[in-house]
Amino acid sequence: MVYLDNAATTKMFEECADVLKKYACMDFYNPSAEYGQAVNISRELDNARKSLLNKLGASKGDVVFTGGATESNNLAVMGSVRNGSWEYVFSAGEHPSVFNVAHHLKELGHIVHFVPLQRNGQVDYDALKTMLNKNTRLISIMHVSNETGVINDLAKISQIRDEYASKALFHADGVQAFCKMPFRLDELGVDLYSISAHKFHGPKGVGALYVKNKSSLKNIVYGGGQEGGFRSGTENVAGIKAMQCAFEQIDVAENFEKVQDLKRQFLSIVAGCNGAMYVDSESPYIVSLSFEGVNGETLMRAVEDQMIVGMGSACSAKHAGNRILKEMKFSPDKIKSSIRVSFNAYLSLEDVKNAGNYLVETYEKLLEKVK
Ligand code: PLP
8 A cells, every 4th residue: 555645644653652751651751850860851842942943044033832733824814803993914825724814814804915826836926015014913824735746935925025025924834845845944934834744754633833032922822931931731741752752753854855856757747648747846746636527536435445645734624615726727627636745754765656547547448437
């Protein structure tokens, strides 16, 4: 079985399971307690924090550990909200964990703008400029699209922010970028950045929010004041240490090259198939494909005995249609015939090629049947 839905989740590294067990069963102390064992755990968390800042390429700022990226995104957006005539700007391509928060803000009566996507899937930078002003409080635009693998130019967006809305905070959902493509946050100019461990071979239910300047953010959960007051509740120590174990062992640049090769070889097989099309994207980890005349879900089920592919964001897969492809002006037929293939760096080239060939063969058989 070849698993090609790595944008939905990844298989956890075996080493992370050992770390989970260590901090669940042996070093299980509450990091907020005062005795020596607990103080050591608190130091272990700080060590994970420093290591994450280093991996993110952030020379200043802080890390707030959370229960995953949905929570990080909610904290980034809702924690930025202030009273007064502030405005909030989101890309139309955001994951539901940002997009639905944006709609919530709108329902609360705030001024919310959605920046359309260009046909290539990137946010429309010119349209963004027209939506910014001195009242803009937050710009939230994702780094890499979980649907298409298209990369937004964050450095360019932060320059636009500096020019048109210098008071605005810039948040980026980095879930499909962190540990998958080389970058340094220091060079991107973001104030807030969300990550999730299960997308890079760590455990589920743990993530983080990078915060450049803590005074710019407010907590949205009230309680004992853990995580500098930004995320009350006893920390998921085992999860955080297992997440650290995952990101510390990933060689991002080396993996990027490897996955680039996997994607290239996979697409060369698909490109030889009449009726197949794909979205050109810079992230090697994700590709959105469509197979003319065959329903994407039918194709996904038909290949299921040998390979697993996705139907787009697992969280939104149950809803009809694909909001992101619609934004990119795909026809309804093309949207219906879309699937998402997403790789990891530990797949063999042979498996990926076999999967590509099987996908194409299965499509051609299905097409014969519907003719
Ligand atoms: N943001 C993006 C871009 C994602 O792909 C996902 C997961 O599908 C999330 C946020 C949500 O992450 P989590 O599962 O950690 O809540």
